[in-house]
Structures are given as structure tokens and as C-alpha cells.
Amino acid sequence: MKKTYKIDVDCANCANKMEQAAKETAGVADATVNFMALKMNVEFEDGADVKAVMEEVLKNCKKVEDDCEIFL
Amino acid sequence: MNKKQKKVLIRIIAAALMMAVLLLLPLEEGSWIRFVLFLIPYFTIGYDILKKAFKGIKNKQVFDENFLMAVATIGAMALGEYTEGVAVMLFYQVGELFQSYAVGKSRRNISQLMDIRPDFANIMVDGQLTQVDPDEVEIGSEIIVQPGEKIPIDGVVIDGTATLDTAALTGESVPRSAKPGDEVISGCINMSGVLTIRTTKEFGESTASKILDLVENASSKKSKPENFISRFARVYTPAVCYSAVALAVLPPVISLIIGVNPNWGQWIYRALTFLVISCPCALVISIPLTFFAGIGGASKEGVLVKGSNYLDMLSKAKIAVMDKTGTLTEGVFKVTKIVPKDISEDELLMYAAMAEVYSNHPISRSLKEAYRKPIDTNDVTDVEEISGHGIRATVLGKTVNAGNEKLMASVGTAFNQANEPGTVIYIAIDGQYKGYILISDQIKATSKAAIENMKRVGVRQTVMLTGDSKSVADIVAKDLGLDSVCSELLPGDKVQKVEELLASKSENEQLIFVGDGINDAPVLSRADIGIAMGALGSDAAIEAADVVLMDDDPMKISKAIGIAKKCMRIVYENIYFAIGVKVLCLILGALGIANMWYAIFADVGVMVIAVLNAIRALRVKNI
Numbered sequence: 005m006k007k008t009y010k011i012d013v014d015c016a017n018c019a020n021k022m023e024q025a026a027k028e029t030a031g032v033a034d035a036t037v038n039f040m041a042l043k044m045n046v047e048f049e050d051g052a053d054v055k056a057v058m059e060e061v062l063k064n065c066k067k068v069e070d071d072c073e074i075f076l
Numbered sequence: 077m078n079k080k081q082k083k084v085l086i087r088i089i090a091a092a093l094m095m096a097v098l099l100l101l102p103l104e105e106g107s108w109i110r111f112v113l114f115l116i117p118y119f120t121i122g123y124d125i126l127k128k129a130f131k132g133i134k135n136k137q138v139f140d141e142n143f144l145m146a147v148a149t150i151g152a153m154a155l156g157e158y159t160e161g162v163a164v165m166l167f168y169q170v171g172e173l174f175q176s177y178a179v180g181k182s183r184r185n186i187s188q189l190m191d192i193r194p195d196f197a198n199i200m201v202d203g204q205l206t207q208v209d210p211d212e213v214e215i216g217s218e219i220i221v222q223p224g225e226k227i228p229i230d231g232v233v234i235d236g237t238a239t240l241d242t243a244a245l246t247g248e249s250v251p252r253s254a255k256p257g258d259e260v261i262s263g264c265i266n267m268s269g270v271l272t273i274r275t276t277k278e279f280g281e282s283t284a285s286k287i288l289d290l291v292e293n294a295s296s297k298k299s300k301p302e303n304f305i306s307r308f309a310r311v312y313t314p315a316v317c318y319s320a321v322a323l324a325v326l327p328p329v330i331s332l333i334i335g336v337n338p339n340w341g342q343w344i345y346r347a348l349t350f351l352v353i354s355c356p357c358a359l360v361i362s363i364p365l366t367f368f369a370g371i372g373g374a375s376k377e378g379v380l381v382k383g384s385n386y387l388d389m390l391s392k393a394k395i396a397v398m399d400k401t402g403t404l405t406e407g408v409f410k411v412t413k414i415v416p417k418d419i420s421e422d423e424l425l426m427y428a429a430m431a432e433v434y435s436n437h438p439i440s441r442s443l444k445e446a447y448r449k450p451i452d453t454n455d456v457t458d459v460e461e462i463s464g465h466g467i468r469a470t471v472l473g474k475t476v477n478a479g480n481e482k483l484m485a486s487v488g489t490a491f492n493q494a495n496e497p498g499t500v501i502y503i504a505i506d507g508q509y510k511g512y513i514l515i516s517d518q519i520k521a522t523s524k525a526a527i528e529n530m531k532r533v534g535v536r537q538t539v540m541l542t543g544d545s546k547s548v549a550d551i552v553a554k555d556l557g558l559d560s561v562c563s564e565l566l567p568g569d570k571v572q573k574v575e576e577l578l579a580s581k582s583e584n585e586q587l588i589f590v591g592d593g594i595n596d597a598p599v600l601s602r603a604d605i606g607i608a609m610g611a612l613g614s615d616a617a618i619e620a621a622d623v624v625l626m627d628d629d630p631m632k633i634s635k636a637i638g639i640a641k642k643c644m645r646i647v648y649e650n651i652y653f654a655i656g657v658k659v660l661c662l663i664l665g666a667l668g669i670a671n672m673w674y675a676i677f678a679d680v681g682v683m684v685i686a687v688l689n690a691i692r693a694l695r696v697k698n699i
Contacts, residue, residue: 014080014176016364020298020306039368040183067135070128 007054009044011037012073022072025064031057044074077177084173088166091121095162106156114158122149122165139313144355147317151348152672155341160672164352164679171680175361175687182369182694185376192244192263192284194228210279221271226263230282231273233258238269245287245378245626263287287626290380290618299388301647305363309356316354323347323666342668349665352675358654362686363647369693370643377696378626379636386622389605390640394585395577396535396633397599399570400542400552402592403609404630405517409438411446412498413514424511428503430456431469431476439499440467442515466501477504484509497548516548519555522631527556529634533641536585539577541570541599570599578604590633592617607633638699646693650686657682 013019019039026035026044031052036045046061048054055076062074077085094117103110119126122145129146132138145168152161197210198220205220210228213219218234221227227240239251245263254260260273263284279285298306324347328338367384374381381387401407416424429447432440433456444451459469465486466479477487484491484502491509494500498516502509520526527538540561542549549563562573578587589596589603592610600606600620608621610628618624625632661678664670670678 014172015179015361016368017306017360020302020364039364040372042183068137070131 005052005054006045006047009046009058010075011042011044012075013037013039013042013069014071018069018072021068022065025068026061029057029061029064032061035061078180081173081176081180084169087121088169088173091117091162091166094120095159095166099159111153111156111158114153114162118149118153118158118162118165121162121169122146125165125168139317141355141357141360144313144317144351148348148351151344151351155345155348157345157672164672164676167676167680168355171357171683174684175365178687178691179365179368182372182691185372185694192226193288194226194262194284197228197279198222198225213275213279215275215278217275219273219275221266221273223266223268223270226265226284227260227271227273228262228282228284229273229275229279230259230261230277231275233260233271234274235272236270238271239267240264241267245283286618287380290382290624299367299384299647301363301388301644301651302367302384305359305651309360312356313354316351320347320350320354323350345672346665346668349670349672349675350662352672353658353661353665353670353678355679357679358658358683358686359651361683362650362654362690365687366643366646366650366690366693369691370639370646370696373694373696374636374639376694377632377635377639379632379639380624380626381636381640382622382624386605387640387643389586390588390623390637391644392584392586393588393605393637393640394534394536395539395581395587396530396537397539397541397574397577397587397589397603398630398633399589399591399596399599400540400544400549401517402628403590404523404540404556405519405552407517407592409442409499409515410518411442411513412516412518413496414511415494415514416511417509419505419510424503425513427471427474427476427505427510428478428501428513430471431459431467431478434459435461435467439501439515443501443513474506478502497551519552520628520630522629524556526630526634527558529631530637533634533637535634535637537577539573541565541573543567567595567598570596571602574599574602578602588633588637590630592628596620607636609633635696635699639696642696642699643693646689650689653689654682654686 011022013022016039019037022044023035023037026032026037026046031049032046033049034047046058048057058074058076062076065072065074098113098117103113125142125145128142132140132143145165149161149164152164194210196207197213198205199208199213199217200220213229219229219231233254233256235256237253237255239253240260241251242264243249245261251267254271261283324344327343328340331338367387370387371381371384398404414421414425425443425447429443430451432443433451433453455472457470459467461467462479462483465483466477468475468477477483478501481493481502484504487504487507489504489507489509491502494512494514496514498514500512500514502512504510530538538558540549540553540558542563543565544563546563549561553561565573574587574589581587586604588605588607589599590607590609591600592608597616597620600608600617605623606621607623607625608617609625623636625636657678661670661674665675
């Protein structure tokens with residue numbers, strides 16, 4: 005399953021860091037961050053609990069880039 | 077400026093003012109009161125950096141810019157270099173603010189032009205015009221688009237005429253006209269007149285939605301320089317930190333051993349300078365920003381690039397393989413030549429068009445289109461379609477035969493065999509041969525210039541592939557000045573040809589394939605870079621392609637390559653410039669020639685210059 009989230013982040017490199025962090029989160033099959041559109045596309049693994057996974061993604065993103073936001 | 081940026085700006089101004097006041101006050105050098113007073117601007121400007129650095133350490137993400145800045149400034153404060161400590165923070169924040177402002181500005185610049193998302197659709201409910209969510213409009217519904225509104229859903233005009241502004245979709249500034257029977261695509265802006273449209277697609281499947289989807293979901297395939305920078309930053313920052321530690325500790329320790337004054341303060345100061353210089357911001361910020369601006373600038377021009385790696389590859393395009401029909405030629409059949417015999421051109425065309433009046437064959441349609449005038453069907457009687465030959469009809473009391481050589485032979489009239497590329501229609505009136513009309517696919521007006529431009533931007537070999545006959549293909553290839561041509565190919569053969577070409581080139585050269593249709597999808601995905609042209613409408617091509625040209629102007633191919641080249645040039649400029657200045661300053665810093673002020677320039681100055689340079693990638697209008 006794929007979902008798109010609106011995000012807020014200041015620099016293109018921070019967006020790359022977020023993307024990496026999201027990718028490495030358990031339950032996420034793939035993730036891309038589009039810095040231009042300020043959007044994050046997340047592809048979940050089968051049977052993943054979307055809500056719980058996204059909370060985890062947000063937490064991991066905050067770890068690598070404190071100044072970011074994902075609007076869940 | 078947004079709220080966040082305004083807040084930073086206020087902090088910068090406040091801290092700068094406070095520092096100016098403190099420098100004017102007659103405070104005793106090295107006194108406690110001076111230290112405490114300087115802490116006020118320091119925390120005003122730097123508290124968030126310190127917080128981020130602390131959080132980074134807590135989250136085991138130690139080596140980032142915040143950490144470097146925090147260590148350097150805390151160190152400077154500890155050494156009593158208060159002015160430097162505050163200044164480093166201050167200028168760092170100025171650089172960050174500048175970067176964020178530049179990004180915001182280019183994003184707005186891009187999104188304004190990509191603003192094709194329709195917000196509503198008008199439908200008639202009980203004679204009242206009602207605005208509804210376009211998502212709720214079913215296929216086959218009638219929607220009404222008023223002047224100034226965007227067409228929300230693809231469909232066919234059933235009532236009204238209007239001129240449409242398609243600039244946001246295609247980058248083409250000449251308006252298009254729409255009349256009943258025309259297909260219109262969503263995202264166009266209605267500039268005049270009220271249109272009633274019967275929708276042929278759902279909102280989600282409509283052009284505007286598809287394009288937005290494409291832009292917003294551009295794959296995250298990273299280019300080589302970007303990967304290089306992120307790998308570089310991962311190794312570089314820790315390396316610099318350890319070198320700084322070594323610089324602070326080793327020389328004094330050695331001095332101690334050989335019995336000279338260790339000069340701890342001086343070496344720590346040099347190490348801190350080293351840290352400030354080494355901050356990789358200019359690189360990690362400007363390289364992704366350049367690609368961001370490059371992709372954005374390209375989409376403004378109607379060239380959608382699906383990832384920054386494709387810009388990298390496009391800049392190295394050396395072999396351009398193109399489909400013929402629809403790419404280099406119009407793909408529509410038109411009357412291109414009338415050769416009359418003992419009759420005027422207009423008359424010959426009139427008889428042919430009238431004889432074909434009932435037929436819906438593409439050939440007949442082109443004849444009628446060329447004739448332009450309305451035809452009174454009462455003047456045409458006894459129409460007989462002779463399969464494989466042509467048409468026989470009585471027009472204005474005369475027997476007209478219009479068709480191929482076989483038809484002429486069966487009429488029994490002498491005629492001149494025409495050797496022309498395309499379809500030739502011979503016409504005999506009352507048993508007498510009266511000439512022929514040539515119908516062919518026209519070469520696009522810009523094709524020749526497009527091929528020349530491709531050569532100019534570095535394409536070594538241009539190849540045309542077509543399923544068309546050799547005679548037609550050779551003439552087109554000669555007209556356009558193509559290097560080679562392969563004709564009479566089946567769709568599968570095209571893949572094979574592309575593979576042969578792929579095998580013939582060197583590693584560093586890229587092969588682009590430009591095509592327009594569904595048939596091309598396998599070739600599009602096989603080529604290094606697949607470019608789909610005039611993709612409005614062909615979903616399969618959009619899916620398979622790496623670069624999508626929104627309109628069908630072949631000039632856009634060289635433009636896309638040009639944009640990619642400019643973008644890559646800026647990327648390398650920034651890499652060489654930033655690393656060059658940094659290495660120079662690092663050496664000067666280690667030797668004690670460059671002080672903290674040089675360091676600030678090496679960090680913030682280089683970053684500002686790199687960001688300004690990156691933003692240039694957005695300006696691609698005249699490429």
C-alpha cells in the first residue's frame with residue numbers, strides 16, 4: 005500500500021536524510037521524499053499497521069533532522 | 077518570508093545589534109562581566125543550534141553541521157574569543173536563512189507554474205450552476221467551464237467555443253482554440269467563452285491529475301554527484317573532527333616532549349578555526365538544491381524529468397534515437413501536393429473532395445480538410461466504393477474516379493505514374509486522367525532545427541527508426557540531415573536496433589530514445605533514457621519514460637539536454653569551488669595564517685555563493 009504525506013523541512017539535504025530514515029523504518033518497503041512538492045510517499049510492507057509505522061517514521065526522522073515535520 | 081524565517085531574521089538583527097553595543101562598551105578584556113554579557117547575543121542567535129547539536133549527540137547522530145558549529149563556538153567562547161564565537165553563529169544563521177529563503181522562492185516560482193490542479197467542476201443541477209468536487213463527477217457528465225476557470229476533467233466540447241491557455245501544461249504560449257467536437261484536456265485555462273464539456277475520464281485519470289502525480293512522485297533515483305556528496309559528508313565530517321582533535325593535541329604534546337612552550341591556546345584556536353572551515357554545508361545544501369532547481373526549471377519549460385540521475389545522464393547524451401511518425405513528423409496525413417493536368421488545382425481538389433464526401437477514411441478526411449469549403453451532398457450521387465481501388469461517384473453530373481493506379485487502369489485512361497513519398501490519389505473525370513493529389517505525413521516545422529540543435533549540445537549520432545517504407549523514411553532522413561535511418565521495422569525490431577546501438581557505445585555515453593506512442597513503451601524502457609513526447613494522453617508512454625515532454629515539439633529534446641548540461645555544470649562548479657576553497661582555508665588554518673574570520677568566509681561565504689549559483693539552474697528559458 006502507498007500513501008502520501010505532507011511534510012515540512014528546510015533544506016534539500018535534510019529531506020534526503022528524512023528519506024533515508026523513513027526507508028530504514030520497520031514496516032516501510034520504500035519511501036521517497038519530494039523536496040519540491042514537500043511530500044513524502046511511503047510504500048508500506050504488507051500487513052503493516054500504517055498508523056503505528058508512520059509514528060515510528062516521524063520519530064526516526066526527528067532523530068536525524070530535528071527541524072522537520074510530517075503531517076499525519 | 078515565512079514565520080520561521082522572520083523569527084530567525086529578528087534574532088540575527090537583535091544579536092548583531094547587541095554585539096555592536098558590546099564592542100562599543102569599554103569592557104575590560106578577559107573580565108567576567110564581558111563574558112556574561114557576550115553570552116546574551118550568543119544564546120540569542122545560537123540556542124537552537126546548540127539544542128540540535130545536543131539532540132544529535134543524544135540520538136547518536138553526532139557529526140553534523142550543528143555539532144561542528146556548537147563545538148567551534150563553545151571553544152571560541154572558552155578561549156575568550158567572544159566576538160568570534162558570536163560572529164560564527166551569527167553568520168552561520170545568516171547563511172541558513174539565505175538558503176531557506178532561496179529554496180522557498182524557487183519552490184514558489186516552480187509551483188506557480190505547475191499550478192494546474194483544478195479545485196472544482198461546474199455542473200448543472202436543476203438549471204442551476206453548482207460547484208462540485210471534480211472527484212465526484214462521473215464519466216459522461218456534462219460540465220461547464222467559464223472564462224478564467226481551469227478545465228477540471230478531460231472531455232469533448234459539446235457546446236461553445238473558446239481559446240485555451242495551455243502554457244502551464246506545455247510551456248507553449250500560443251493559445252489553442254476549442255470548438256464543439258474537439259477533445260480538451262484538463263489543466264488548460266479557458267480564456268474566453270463558455271464551454272460545455274462531456275467528460276471522457278475520471279478526475280484521477282485526467283491529464284492534470286496524471287501530470288501532478290508525475291511531478292510529485294518523481295522517483296528518488298539519485299544522481300552520482302548527490303550520492304557522492306552524501307557519502308563524502310559521511311566520511312568527511314568525522315575525519316575533520318578527528319583531524320581537529322589531532323591539531324589541538326599533537327603539536328602541544330610534541331612541544332612538551334621536546335621541551336618548548338606548548339602554546340595550548342593557540343593550537344586549540346587553530347583547531348576550532350579548522351572546524352568552522354570544514355563545515356560541509358555549502359556542498360550538502362547546494363548540490364541537491366541545484367538538481368531541485370534544474371528539475372523545477374525544466375518542468376516550467378514543459379520537460380518533466382523523473383529523477384536527478386536522469387539529468388546527470390541526459391547531460392551525457394551522445395546517441396539520439398528517434399521514432400519517425402509523431403516525433404519528427406506530424407503523424408497526421410495532409411494534402412502536400414496537387415499536380416493537375418488540363419484543370420486548375422482548386423478544381424481537381426474540389427472533385428476529389430466531393431467524390432470522397434461520404435467516406436470517413438483518413439485519406440478522405442485530409443482531402444476534405446484541404447478543400448475547406450462546405451460540400452452540398454446533393455451534388456454528389458451514385459457513390460461507389462471500390463475496395464482496394466478507390467471511389468467512383470457522379471459529381472456535378474460528371475463521373476469522377478479517385479483512387480490508386482489499379483483504378484486508373486480499370487478506367488482505361490493513360491496516366492503518369494508518380495514517384496512520391498506518401499499516398500498518391502489519381503483522379504480521372506469522365507474517363508480522362510486529370511492529375512493526382514499527394515497525401516503525406518509532414519515533417520514538423522521544427523524537426524530540422526531540432527536535429528541541428530541536438531548536434532550543438534553534443535549528440536554524436538542521430539538515428540531514426542520507423543515502421544514506414546524505405547522510400548518515405550530515406551527522404552525524411554535526408555531532409556532532416558539524420559546520420560542513419562532504419563526503416564520497415566516491426567515494434568520488436570526497434571528494441572533490437574536500440575540494443576545494437578547500446579552495445580556500440582562506450583560506458584560514458586548515454587543513448588536517448590524519443591518516441592510518442594504506446595508502441596514505443598518497450599523501447600522507452602530499454603534505452604538509457606526514454607523520452608516520451610507529446611505525452612498528454614498516452615499513459616503507457618508516461619509510465620515507461622524517464623523524461624516526459626509535455627508537447628510534441630522536437631526542439632524540446634535538445635532543450636532538455638541543454639538544461640541537464642547547465643545543471644551538471646553548476647553542480648561541478650560548486651563541488652570544485654567549495655572543496656577548493658575549503659581545502660585552501662584548512663591548510664591556511666592549520667598553519668595559523670587563516671583566523672576565525674577567514675573560517676567564517678570559507679563556511680558561510682562559500683555557501684551563499686554556492687546557493688546563488690545553484691539557483692541559476694532554475695533559469696533555463698533561453699537554452
